[in-house]
Amino acid sequence: MTNREPITCQDTTWLVSDSCERELTAEEKADLHGHIATCELCQGASKQFDVLFQQIRLFFSKDIQPGGDASE
Amino acid sequence: MTDAYKTSVIDEIATYRPVLFRIAMLQLRDAAAAEDATQEALLAAIQTHDKFEGRAALRTWLISILRFKVLDSLRQRQRQGMPVDPGQLSVELDTAKFATLFDETGCWATPKDAWTNPETHVSRIEFFRVLEACLTKLPTNTSRVFLMREWLELTSDEICSETGVTAGNLRVLLYRARMQLRSCLDVSWDRSQ
Numbered sequence: 001m002t003n004r005e006p007i008t009c010q011d012t013t014w015l016v017s018d019s020c021e022r023e024l025t026a027e028e029k030a031d032l033h034g035h036i037a038t039c040e041l042c043q044g045a046s047k048q049f050d051v052l053f054q055q056i057r058l059f060f061s062k063d064i065q066p067g068g069d070a071s072e
Numbered sequence: 073m074t075d076a077y078k079t080s081v082i083d084e085i086a087t088y089r090p091v092l093f094r095i096a097m098l099q100l101r102d103a104a105a106a107e108d109a110t111q112e113a114l115l116a117a118i119q120t121h122d123k124f125e126g127r128a129a130l131r132t133w134l135i136s137i138l139r140f141k142v143l144d145s146l147r148q149r150q151r152q153g154m155p156v157d158p159g160q161l162s163v164e165l166d167t168a169k170f171a172t173l174f175d176e177t178g179c180w181a182t183p184k185d186a187w188t189n190p191e192t193h194v195s196r197i198e199f200f201r202v203l204e205a206c207l208t209k210l211p212t213n214t215s216r217v218f219l220m221r222e223w224l225e226l227t228s229d230e231i232c233s234e235t236g237v238t239a240g241n242l243r244v245l246l247y248r249a250r251m252q253l254r255s256c257l258d259v260s261w262d263r264s265q
């Protein structure tokens with residue numbers, strides 16, 4: 001690991017959103033988890049994001065496939 | 073299955089019309105198209121309801137049927153395309169609105185004890201209502217691309233070609249959607265405590 005600038009809370013939120021879209025790089029993951037481990041505010045926010053993402057999955061749940069003509 | 077049971081399932085399906093319409097509307101932004109998709113979803117549900125077991129998940133099942141109807145609707149309209157309004161998009165991409173969330177060093181501007189803990193005992197029905205209200209508060213294009221991603225599960229390329237937004241702007245809109253939903257739910261979680 002090189003001596004990179006530590007990431008900010010704001011950077012952290014971008015990584016949280018990007019992680020829904022793509023696999024983060026090892027460096028990004030290290031930055032994200034490193035920051036959250038030391039930042040109480042981001043720990044609170046990350047708990048909220050976890051619940052939000054879980055609720056969104058439930059809201060738009062596609063667990064049950066419709067019958068009949070609805071499939072592709 | 074008794075006739076009385078069938079009738080009551082059909083009656084119950086019909087009670088979901090308003091919520092299905094509201095969700096279709098969030099995605100399609102066109103009352104006639106949303107009404108058609110809702111109607112088709114309800115008809116498909118009523119025709120195939122005997123295949124459906126477990127009424128607890130009725131809502132889930134109806135939303136999954138609606139999803140296919142909304143996808144059909146989007147495909148039909150693809151010939152015309154549904155480009156976003158550039159003026160409205162630039163408002164939604166405006167950074168000023170988010171500046172207050174963080175201080176100049178990029179740290180949360182929220183006081184440390186202000187976070188609400190989402191581990192409250194909100195019922196699922198209550199939470200669906202709150203989340204729907206928060207989704208409705210998102211700006212037009214933000215909610216449209218967010219639902220395309222989270223509900224319809226279109227790829228970024230598909231969303232960009234459907235809406236005409238760049239990949240960079242799509243990333244910003246999805247970020248904004250998640251940030252705004254978190255803030256909106258934060259307030260709701262707070263109220264429920």
Ligand SMILES: [Zn+2]
Binds near residue numbers: 012
């Ligand atoms: Zn932080």
